[in-house]
Each structure stands twice: as C-alpha cells, then as structure tokens.
Amino acid sequence: MATEPDLLYKIAKAYYEDGLTQSQIGARLGLSRIKVSRLLHEARQTRVVQITITPPPHSYADLERELAAAYGLDDVVLVSPPSSSHADLLAALGQAAAQYLARCLDESDVLDVSWGTTLRAVVDAMTPMNMPRLRVVQMLGGLGNVEAEVLGGDLVLRMAQVLGAKPFLLPSPGIVPSKVVRDALVEDVIIARTLDLACHATVALVGIGSPTPDSVVIQSGILTTGELDELYAVGAVGDIVMRFVDSEGRAVQHPIHQRIVGLDINQIRRVPRVIGVAGGQTKFPVIRAALRGKIISVLITDTAVGQRLIDAQATEGRPG
Secondary structure, three states: OOOOHHHHHHHHHHHHHOOOOHHHHHHHHOOOHHHHHHHHHHHHHOOOOOOOOOOOOOOOHHHHHHHHHHHOOOEEEEEOOOOOOHHHHHHHHHHHHHHHHHHHOOOOOEEEEOOOHHHHHHHHHOOOOOOOOOEEEEOEOEOOOOOHHHHOOHHHHHHHHHHOOEEEOOOOEOEOOOHHHHHHHOOOHHHHHHHHHHHOOOEEEEEEEOOOOOOHHHHOOOOOHHHHHHHHHOOOOEEEOOEEEOOOOOEOOOHHHHHEOEOOHHHHHOOOEEEEEOOOHHHHHHHHHHHHOOOOOEEEEEHHHHHHHHHHHHHHHOOO
C-alpha cells in the first residue's frame, strides 16, 4: 500500500529542513527509526524529495568526475592557469598538488617523492605542517649536480622539513654506468633499506616527464641525445621517475632501465595512492600513457589536457 504523500512530505521537511534526526522524527510521529529511514528513501524514489547539487563558481568538478570515471582514477584535480606561460602553469599545478597533499596525508603515511621542476613547484607551495611520524622517501637516486634542487635529494629534504617529517635519502646516483654497478649499489645496506621503504610507501608524488633535446635531463648530461633518440625509437613517449614508457604505459625495452637505482614501473604501480602532477600539451602523450597503464591513481593537470583526455577516450570508444 502506498504511503500517504502528506506523511512523506512531513518527514522530508523535518529531516532535510528542520535538521531533526531520524530517531527524533520517529519519536514525534510514533514511528521506528528504521521505518523513518525507509520512508525517506521512498520520498526520494517518488520525487517528493529532489536533491540538487550546485557546483561553486568556476568549478571543474564535473569534468574531473568525468575524467576519473573514464580512466578509472580515484581522483582528478584540474587547474586553469591565468596565462599560457609555463611559469603560471607550474605555479598552478604546484598549488593544487600542495593543497591535495595537505588534505590527504596522514602521519602514518610513507610518502615517496620523485624529482623535477613540477615537484619543486609543489614543495614551494607547501605550507608548514607538523607530522613527525610521517616518512618522506627518495624513490630515485640523485641525478647530478646541476639544479640540485630539482634533480637530487634536496626535494625530499625540503618536503620533509616543511611537513615536519623524517627524510630518507638514497645515497646513490640515479643512473649509473652499467648493470653491474647498479646491482652492487642496491646490495648496500642503507640503499637497500631505503628502496624497501619506498616500495612499501602508501603515497607517491611523481612527475611525468617528456624529455626533449633542450630539457634538463639532456642539458645536465643525465641522458645523451643519442640515448634519447634510442628511447623514442623503441616507442617511448616519456617517463615516470625516469622509467620510460610507451603509449600504453608499458616500460620500453632499453638498457637504461638496468642502470637505474630507484623504483621500477611495477613497484610504483603497487603504491596505493600515486599522485601524478603534470600539465601542458607537450606532456599529453605521456600523461595518457600513465593513465592507460594504470601507473597513477590521482591526476593533477590543467583543464586543456583534461578535456583532451576526455576527447581522446571518446574517440577511441567510437566504432571504426
């Protein structure tokens, strides 16, 4: 038998507008709390109650939700820089990622941190916190002396300092001359312990790279132009923590991966929450690769890249 519309309306008004609990409504009307709950559900089903959620001005929440659903992500944060300049893009990405970390980090977490100019922008935007039990771990060895605040363990030290946390550094180069040297280094007790801790992180903050001949990795001598050409010849579209991937997010076959002291793609993928921070159209192919390969679970990027990712997914899903 259908419930009287007046009763549904009365219960809905008491709950949604007067702020009464289900128990209080039941006591007033002589109903059990379970029955009040059932009637509130019926009020929604019969559209006596119609809930409208209004996004705040200048919100990208709907596009973020669509993007998360399209690629199976836990969360997406989109930014719209005030101009097309690279500096403004970095600042916007850094601010968004800093805010995201501030709300999601817990003292019990182990936070892996990679490297790069985007992650430097994140650290620059962080506000001080006091999380003495939080551990911040370097997930890739140092990459040289040039711009040490971007390439070395300085980002880990600065991140730990601003969070009031404990840093764990990798006292090793990130790329070494041979697999033999790499294998010897990872047997070192301190390096092995740090890499093991990095493997068991709960959160990872990673940049998503698209090396070019004028990028830091080439200009600082981390990679040669010949190595870069070889990587792109075997299908690389970019890198995540210096692990080069193809358009499907699979690690490409290249000897450089045997010379890296740091986490590999599968180890990164197993971290419960991997936050990828990157933007700009030049990084679109590798950002999409990271999503398709399920390497990251949270994406922070700009609205233009976000819309392009949606368009690409829609195009891919159309019948040929």
